[in-house]
Amino acid sequence: MYSILLSAGWPIWPLLIISIIGLAIVIERAWYLRQIHIFPKDSLETVFGLANAISQQKTVSEAEIAAIGQLSPVGSLFACILREKASGCSADSALEELQASAQSTWLKLERYLGVLATIATVAPLLGLFGTVVGMIEIFGSQGVGSPQQLAHGISIALYNTAFGLLIAIPALAAWRGLRAMANQRQHECEEFTRQLFKKLYPHSADTK
Structure with a gap:
């Protein structure tokens, strides 16, 4: 494998770097x-337990609420x-704060997925670029040369394209799978949040 990397030329090294980055993202996000x-x-039992206490106008400390944020x-x-x-804010005020907080929460769920999608898009192009560079170097150094040497040089240059596709295909599949996971977690979170909001503000309109 190491000999292939050396023979494929310098364009394959950026591919190796982004493959490592992509693998790290897949593992971290999964x-x-x-x-x-x-x-x-x-x-969730802890969250709804505090919601019950607040609804019953029992005293709930800021430390208890802050602990929920760290769960x-x-x-x-x-x-x-x-x-x-707990601060006595109205449903409209709470909903406004909730929507602002939700934006940062969804960003956490989708973090790095854009980078993974970029890797899936760029990897084949880098591979093709490496192949073109390799072909230019082959024809420039060997000229007409023997057919055997030319064929060998072309096969080495094509390693870049193959490696680029080898990175892009799993990266694309992983991106789609992780994006589906993020959407599922967001949907679950929205449902739990809706239930919690209704419990604390039973007379408010449904939140969407």
Whole structure:
């Protein structure tokens, strides 16, 4: 494998770098977007337990609400609603704050996915570029040459294209899968948030 990398020329090294970056993103996002990470065990029970206490006008400390925000990546969303209700804010005010908090939460779920999509798009182009550079170098150095040497040089140059496709295809599949996971977690979070909002503001309009 190392001999192939050396013989393919310098254009293959950027491909190797972005393949490592892409693999790191796939592993990190797959770990981050696990349901148990977004919604840890007993976390929702804790959230709705505090919501019950606030609805019954029991005293809930800021430390308890802040702890909700540290439970998971979407905890700040739940903490926002609880804090607004505990402060006596209206449903409209709470909804406005909730929407602002939701934007940053969704960005957390989709973090790095744009980079992965870019890798899937750019990798074949880098591979093609490497092949073209290799062909130029082959014809420039060998001229007419023997057919055997020319064929060998072309096959080496084509390693760049093959490597680019080898990166792009899994990266594209991973991007689609991770994007689906992020959308699913967002949908689940929206549903839990809607239920929490209705519990704290039972007379308000449905939130969407």
